Amino acid sequence: MREIFNGMPWWVKWIAVPVIALVVFGTVIVSVLTVVISLLFKALVFVALVGGLIYLVRKFTSSSSSRGGW
Template identity: 75%
Template sequence: MREIFAGMPWWVKWVAVPIIALVVFGSVIATVVGFVIGLLFKVLVFVALVGGLIYVVRKFMSNSSSRSDW
């Protein structure tokens, strides 16, 4: 790979090739990034729902045990 770029100007390696890669693979990159962000959002929603459920169950259990003490 180094032999291919050895005679090329610096802007070919650092500007033209990345731009071509973004044009060719841009939709694939966008799909992967969108999938990862969607997955992280779903994980956060799951954690929030489980945390809320645990909070409600603990609150209910502590209230029911304190009522039986009366």
């Protein structure tokens, strides 16, 4: 690989090749980031819903035990 880039100017190695790679693989990178962010958001919503459910169950069970029922 070094032999290929030895005769090239510096801007080919450091500017042109990364830009071409981003153009070619940009959609793949964006789709992977979209999936990861979507999964993180869904996990956050899941944790919030389970936490709310646990809070409600503890609130109603503690108050119902003192009153003797719902």
